[in-house]
Amino acid sequence: AGSINSSVNDMTNWLKVWISGGFYKGKEILPTDYVRQAASSQMVMEAALPAKHDDVFLANYGLGWMIGSYRGHYSVEHGGNINGFSANVAFFPSDKLGIVVLTNQNGSKVPTLVTNSIADVMLKLKLIDWNGEATAETMEANKAKKEVKKLPVIQNTSPSHPLKDYVGSFENPAYGIFNVRLEDNALHTVFGDEKILLKHMYYDVFDPKSIDKNGVADTAQSNVIFNFYSGVDGKINSIVIFLDGSEKPVVFDLKPEIKTLSLKILENLVGDYMMGQTPVKVYLKGNVLFVSVPGQPEYETVVVDETTFDLKILKGFSVKFENPEKGKVNELTFIQPNGTFK
Structure with missing residues (x-):
């Protein structure tokens, strides 16, 4: 959740409800059983x-709260970030202590640092x-x-495809979509407002180079x-990107x-076709082609x-129709990650 308009005073009253088991000024705001759960x-x-x-360990999740052990004290908290703002709300139910920290900084560590510092003082802990x-x-x-990891240099290699074959839209569920285009016999893309030249390194590996407003590519x-x-x-069919030298790649699939x-x-x-001894039925629903194999769900197809x-x-599965005979296709091939089947 984000974009909740509040203040330190309002959030303080909200924490009083949680610390008191669901009550505020004698009135039940939240059921006590729910608060405990x-x-x-x-x-x-x-x-x-x-x-x-x-003395700082464990990180479990309650119902919208993160639970932990903070220096011998039971802690319940949750932080949050949204463009331009960071926050942390915490309380220590056994100590009847609540802390709210709101900042106008994006992705800031300040809320957590201030929360811990206040908790140390209020709980009389060694600072x-x-x-x-x-x-x-x-x-x-x-x-x-700053310590740039040196990448290998393999001489006298070429891309495995013509450059035009690398053009397309590539998508990752977390990072979104970016487009690779061919311009002046070189591959380019754009991240945000930044224009990028994809300079060939070796085989199908490319090094992204920022292009300044004068059209000059970075040499670093x-x-x-x-x-x-x-x-x-x-x-x-995809681009694997190693971000900031990370060994964990981010995969962008060709859209x-x-x-x-x-x-x-x-x-x-x-x-009706045969794949070995298995019958395969191909049929239309409207203008969409479907493939059906006994014992499996029907498969909607996408035109290549x-x-x-x-x-x-x-992903990675496709069908190819072959051997047209007098205008009528009579053979079907399944292309799968583990092989090709007819």
């Missing part, structure tokens, strides 16, 4: 041994320099970013690389271009070209 662990988020501080620790961690992270080596992948049909075929062409593909169709819900 919401502030109790419902699922495990982090159950590892203590890390940096021996920890939370701000100093956060500053040191930030400096270390910035130092690591990036920690980010673009690695194009092909499917079993030999066509480019199929929506194509349509005439009803006459589609009707020519309808019929006049003879090739992807199975919509199965």
